[in-house]
Amino acid sequence: MKILITGGGGFIGSHLSEALLAKDWDVTILDNLSTGRLENVAHLQTHPRFHIVVGDILNEFLVDKLVERADLVFHLAAAVGVELIVKDPLRSLTTNIRGSETVLEAVYRYHRKILITSTSEIYGKNTSSALKEEDDRILGSPLKSRWSYSTSKAVDEILAYVYWKEKKVPTVIVRLFNTVGPRQTGYYGMVIPRFVEQALKGENVTVFGTGEQRRCFLYVKDAVDGMIRLMEHPQAVGNVFNLGNQTEISINQLAEKIIRLTRSSSQIVHIPYNEAYEEGFEDMERRVPDTAKAFNLVGFKPTVGLEEILRMVIAEFSARFSSAGAAPVGR
Ligand code: UDP
Numbered sequence: 001m002k003i004l005i006t007g008g009g010g011f012i013g014s015h016l017s018e019a020l021l022a023k024d025w026d027v028t029i030l031d032n033l034s035t036g037r038l039e040n041v042a043h044l045q046t047h048p049r050f051h052i053v054v055g056d057i058l059n060e061f062l063v064d065k066l067v068e069r070a071d072l073v074f075h076l077a078a079a080v081g082v083e084l085i086v087k088d089p090l091r092s093l094t095t096n097i098r099g100s101e102t103v104l105e106a107v108y109r110y111h112r113k114i115l116i117t118s119t120s121e122i123y124g125k126n127t128s129s130a131l132k133e134e135d136d137r138i139l140g141s142p143l144k145s146r147w148s149y150s151t152s153k154a155v156d157e158i159l160a161y162v163y164w165k166e167k168k169v170p171t172v173i174v175r176l177f178n179t180v181g182p183r184q185t186g187y188y189g190m191v192i193p194r195f196v197e198q199a200l201k202g203e204n205v206t207v208f209g210t211g212e213q214r215r216c217f218l219y220v221k222d223a224v225d226g227m228i229r230l231m232e233h234p235q236a237v238g239n240v241f242n243l244g245n246q247t248e249i250s251i252n253q254l255a256e257k258i259i260r261l262t263r264s265s266s267q268i269v270h271i272p273y274n275e276a277y278e279e280g281f282e283d284m285e286r287r288v289p290d291t292a293k294a295f296n297l298v299g300f301k302p303t304v305g306l307e308e309i310l311r312m313v314i315a316e317f318s319a320r321f322s323s324a325g326a327a328p329v330g331r
Contacts, residue, residue: 001026001071001072002025002070003020003025003027003074004029004066004070005017005029005076006030006031006057006075006077007057007075007077008027008030008036008041008052009029009033009036009038009041010031010035011040011181011183011184011220012179012224013029013074014041014044015181015183015220015221015223015224016074016076016224016228017029017041018044019228020228024049025049026051027049027051028053028066028070029050029051029053030053030062030077031052031054031055033054035081035187053066057100060102060105063102064106066106067107067110071112072112072113073103073114074117074227074231075114077095077099077103078096078100078153078156079095081188081190083277084188085146086146086278086281089145089148092145092149092152093148093149093152097152097156100156100159100160104116104160104169104171107163107169108167108169111169112169113172113231113237114170114172115171115172115173115174115230116156116171116172116173117176118153118157118175118176118240119150119153119175119176120178120289121149121150121153122153123135123136123287124139124140125138125285126138127285127286127287130246130289131289132292133175133239133240133241133242137150137154144280144282145278146282157240161173161240164238170238171238172230172231172236172237172238172239172241173241174226174230174241175243176244177216177242177244177287178215178216178244178245179217179219179220179223180217180218180309180313181220181221181309181312182220182312182316191254192217192254192313195254195255196258196314199258199259199264199266200264200317200318200321201321202266203266204266204268205258205266205267205268205269206269206276207251207255207271208251208271209270209272209273209276210252210270211250211268212250212251213283214250214251214285214286215251215254215286215287216244216245216246216287216289218243218244218245219245219304219308221304222243222300222301222302223243226243226300227243229300233297233298235297239293241291241293241300242291242294243289243300244291245289246289246302247306248286248288249306256268257307257310261307261311262314
């Protein structure tokens with residue numbers, strides 16, 4: 001099988017590349033390196049079945065050529081990270097909407113199969129105890145970046161679904177819930193790499209808002225396993241699936257856990273959302289997935305818990321800091 005991964009230089013794309021190469025498939029990644037990093041796939045670069053193309057999903061000609069050569073397309077390229085979306089809303093919208101349309105149009109032209117990655121941001125402020133795929137989206141004003149981002153990803157889903165309904169393009173939609181693990185960077189706002197880095201450096205751990213908001217964190221290799229299983233299952237076509245973990249933790253508890261695991265002397269500080277993001281920023285109070293649909297069809301089940309994930313991330317950051325000569329500050 002020849003696979004194209006758009007956004008393959010990102011943290012999730014790099015783990016997906018590894019898993020697909022392990023299946024003896026041929027993997028080409030397309031990444032504009034805006035948030036993706038060559039460093040994420042450095043260990044794969046000498047692999048004979050791994051190819052990197054640096055380019056943009058908005059480049060129709062390039063996308064056309066790469067989709068033509070592929071059997072299956074994993075479309076991961078997108079604007080990621082709440083902080084990035086708030087800072088760069090126009091580019092985020094263009095990448096998500098026009099970029100996805102460009103990829104889908106090429107997939108249609110060459111009769112390929114595609115898996116599109118969407119996000120739990122779709123559900124907006126719906127705080128129900130377990131979000132099912134067909135549950136309502138509860139959004140604020142479209143003039144707030146977070147909700148326009150949520151809408152842009154919903155447009156991606158709509159496009160994927162309509163290409164399936166009207167043009168019979170085999171599309172599978174996956175909604176990822178707070179996917180975490182090694183290689184994720186805190187640069188665009190993601191909480192775990194942020195807190196780990198702060199704790200290892202002995203800096204204040206910056207909890208936004210009250211810290212009572214809760215999240216469920218999914219190990220990246222579990223997410224990748226679910227994505228591959230769904231791509232391979234014929235009945236996943238034309239459907240949307242949540243992939244996430246169901247164990248909740250508050251951001252305050254997460255900060256405490258990371259400080260404990262790193263044996264850091266860091267203090268927790270609370271920063272109002274207005275300062276952390278922008279005036280009028282609204283957060284999700286909680287976000288728990290119902291993953292029964294993916295479990296029932298392909299047996300998707302998270303296998304790695306939060307503490308184990310944190311230990312891996314801490315080990316990665318510690319190794320990076322010690323090789324850079326900046327010994328982590330811990331007790
Ligand atoms: N967060 C935080 N401090 C940080 C970064 C994030 O308290 O330095 C909070 C953020 O406001 C959110 C949660 O951690 O409530 C998860 O943030 P992330 O950006 O990782 O994912 P989100 O669920 O917001 O997409």
